[in-house]
Amino acid sequence: MNGAATGTPEPGLILRTPRGRVFRFDPGALCLELLLTSDPGGLPWRYETLGEPADLVRWAQESRLPDGLRLTVDEAELDRARELRGALWRMALSRARGDGLAPADTDLVNTVAARSPLVAAMTPGGERRWAPEATGTALLSTVARDAVELFTGPYAHRIRVCEAHDCALHFVDTSRPGRRRWCAMGRCGNLNKVRAHRARHTAPGDAGE
Numbered sequence: 001m002n003g004a005a006t007g008t009p010e011p012g013l014i015l016r017t018p019r020g021r022v023f024r025f026d027p028g029a030l031c032l033e034l035l036l037t038s039d040p041g042g043l044p045w046r047y048e049t050l051g052e053p054a055d056l057v058r059w060a061q062e063s064r065l066p067d068g069l070r071l072t073v074d075e076a077e078l079d080r081a082r083e084l085r086g087a088l089w090r091m092a093l094s095r096a097r098g099d100g101l102a103p104a105d106t107d108l109v110n111t112v113a114a115r116s117p118l119v120a121a122m123t124p125g126g127e128r129r130w131a132p133e134a135t136g137t138a139l140l141s142t143v144a145r146d147a148v149e150l151f152t153g154p155y156a157h158r159i160r161v162c163e164a165h166d167c168a169l170h171f172v173d174t175s176r177p178g179r180r181r182w183c184a185m186g187r188c189g190n191l192n193k194v195r196a197h198r199a200r201h202t203a204p205g206d207a208g209e
Contacts, residue, residue: 011064025183028155028172031147032092033063034085035170050085053078053136060139069118069130069139077136084112084140088147092170095151095159113144164188 012026013036027033037049037059049055053073060071087105094101118138119131150156150172158173162183169183182188 013062025169025171027170028174029146029150030064031088031143031150032159032170032172034059034081034143035089035092038082038085050078050082056081056136056139065118065142066120066128066130068128069134070132071134071136071139073136073139077140080112081136081140083108084144088143089170091147091151092159093161095156096161096170098157101151109144109147112140113148115141117141117145162188 011028012024013033014022015025015036016022025036027036037055038047050059053075056073056078057071060069061067087108091101091105091109115137118134118141121129121131123129150159155172155174158178160171160173160180162169162171163181164183167183167188171180171183173180
């Protein structure tokens, strides 16, 4: 997950397409990164990566949270993570469509956010670390609080869903003009350019050839 030679972390998670292509995708917020653990949108290549508590630990370690998090997660917290993920997905889709948020979903986020979050600490040498005994409950509280900030903040109306017909990735559009259409130019953006180019250079009589 770390960036290159400088050691500066790069935001985003490593994803794999149905055909096996690997790419990095940054949705722009921790709460939206949780959506990348599943396909609640019902695409043909549906997947689920939160099969056991260790999977949630792995996601946290690969997320945009700072390194060094030592986490313990139980089955109940894993179930809660899936519930929170579902609520966040519905909320993100509603915002992308310009619709209001369902009270049941916001209530769930508020309930999870009300628990104690992950706590950062520092050593006498000035190094950052996580306070010990981090739990899945604290992790989910941190994710839910991030959602509260996103859905009530200046980018609340810039939550988008990729416009590609076979993609359902959500992201925060932080571009200055606010007209971002694709999850990533290196993936759906370039594919759309190729399709558009072919469409412009294909004669009407060639379409069926």
